[in-house]
Amino acid sequence: MPTNPATVPRTAANLRWPVEPAQGGWYTEDEHEAVRRVLAESDDWRTGWRPASYTGTFEDAFAAYTAAAHAVTFNSGGTALEMVLHHLRLTPGDEVISCAINFVGPHLAVIGQGGSLILAEPDPLTLNLDPVDTERVLTTRTRAILITHWNGAAADLRPFLTLAERHPHPVHGPPRIIVDAARCCGGRTPSGQVVGAEGWATVFSFESKKLMTTFGQGGMVTTDDQALADRLRTLRTYGGRDRWGVNQMMTKAQAAVGLVQLTRLDGMNAARIDRAHRRTQRLTHVAELALPPTWHDRQHLYYRHNLLVPASWAGDGRDQLMNVLAERYGVGSIVSDPVTYLGHRLIRRHTNDQRCPRAEHLASRLLCPCLHPRMVPGDEAAICDAIQQATEHIARTHGTTE
Incomplete structure (x- = not known):
């Protein structure tokens, strides 16, 4: 059985932004x-x-x-x-x-x-x-x-x-x-x-x-x-x-x-979509990262803003990127979600020898840096800069070849 994929950076004590928001929307x-x-x-x-x-x-x-x-x-x-x-x-x-x-x-x-x-x-x-x-x-x-x-x-x-x-x-x-x-x-x-x-x-x-x-x-x-x-x-x-x-x-x-x-749901979702699209726009030039698809008319609500690292970074390179984000920049991220049978023993036992290689490969490239629609613009800019700089750091070690 492969090792359980990391879902939280090794260094989480000094995070400026958590691995994920504790509340998705907000109250008024x-x-x-x-x-x-x-x-x-x-x-x-x-x-x-x-x-x-x-x-x-x-x-x-x-x-x-x-x-x-x-x-x-x-x-x-x-x-x-x-x-x-x-x-x-x-x-x-x-x-x-x-x-x-x-x-x-x-x-x-x-x-x-x-x-x-x-x-x-x-x-x-x-x-x-x-x-x-x-x-x-x-x-x-x-x-x-x-x-x-x-x-x-x-x-x-x-x-x-x-x-x-x-x-x-x-x-x-x-x-x-x-x-x-x-x-x-x-x-x-x-x-x-x-x-x-x-x-x-x-x-x-x-x-x-x-x-x-x-x-x-x-x-x-x-x-x-x-x-x-x-x-x-x-x-x-x-x-x-x-x-x-x-x-x-x-x-x-x-x-x-x-x-x-419920009366405020569309407004909260609209704010989240706008923030996600702005993040995608800021990261478009980071060639190493595959960004989430951009859809309109509420087809994508960006519960997470998913990033995929190059195939050559799968596993170790992805984990290093998460840890550089945390250790150097205070940016938390999460793997949302790993393949369930790799991280949960009961599911692994129940599914016996079932394997989904495409899922394993994609999940090993996945990370989701913290995103919330109420982040102030300065925080969002700092997070995007951190993602770019941390990616450049890993690229110098792993290269960018797919």
């Missing part, structure tokens, strides 16, 4: 006022903290925003995805396809719900799941295709929807298209639809680092499937009266804040 007086209002009304013992009135309003607003028929709140995106998979009633041998470059959460959810995780390669440009390689691993045992809008780059779901129709499961019909939109809330897919309107189920996270957050945790599922929406509502509330379930409800205060964050 409107969020604070929403919390004060909830606190005041919930202090009455007759009212308390029952969340239904607020979560229902948040769900309706989110469904309208995404143009989905239903939206269901959860206490986290991770539990939301678990319950979507639980609804499929996966049995031994049922397969779920997902991209090898990913956060570990989706892959652990598949394993935890009894599915066989099948890994496929990323697209070389977007690092989203590659539909061509997906078809290579698709079988009559495939129950679902789990597509991540990776680091804010919205995937085109249309090829996967076509694949599902062409390769139905012999018992359950076309594999379900499940979308992980944790890093793409408010984006638009290449078909022009708001993320959350396509596919069988789309899962959102409102964890602290995400594009909008509800007190650091929270999640949502959008779907047009009435049966799925109804089942999710019972799963999060102890299963109703006759089925299994647990308590996975969002709180009243989270929903109140979520309502405000």
Whole structure:
């Protein structure tokens, strides 16, 4: 098994800018006022903290925003995805396809719900799941295709929807298209639809680092499937009266804040996109670095600003660049994300001998220096200068030959 790729520079104690922002968006007086209002009304013992009135309003607003028929709140995106998979009633041998470059959460959810995780390669440009390689691993045992809008780059779901129709499961019909939109809330897919309107189920996270957050945790599922929406509502509330379930409800205060964050989401995303495009423009002349694709109309939200070093720098050269950024310039960076089976033992054991060489190669070239839309211009200029100078330093050691 290859060594676990570094995700944090060796020297992190003196970072001027962290490896990643602790909060993806930001709060205003409107969020604070929403919390004060909830606190005041919930202090009455007759009212308390029952969340239904607020979560229902948040769900309706989110469904309208995404143009989905239903939206269901959860206490986290991770539990939301678990319950979507639980609804499929996966049995031994049922397969779920997902991209090898990913956060570990989706892959652990598949394993935890009894599915066989099948890994496929990323697209070389977007690092989203590659539909061509997906078809290579698709079988009559495939129950679902789990597509991540990776680091804010919205995937085109249309090829996967076509694949599902062409390769139905012999018992359950076309594999379900499940979308992980944790890093793409408010984006638009290449078909022009708001993320959350396509596919069988789309899962959102409102964890602290995400594009909008509800007190650091929270999640949502959008779907047009009435049966799925109804089942999710019972799963999060102890299963109703006759089925299994647990308590996975969002709180009243989270929903109140979520309502405000949702009204500000497009503005926060626009600021992030503008900052990312400016960074790309400043780094265009750094020949050694492959920059993220520049798309418009909210197709790329730049949850991370991904950089790829030359192939000849893969692994050691990339790690040296991260450490030079940290040690000399105080710039934190992260590998977001390594190939999951290289960094997580359970996923490695579960996937046995599955290997995705393209994913391994791309991940070994990947780094994401800290980016946040509220960085002041001076900080952003210093970070871009540091990236350029650190890259020049590594180029003198490793060269630039691909």
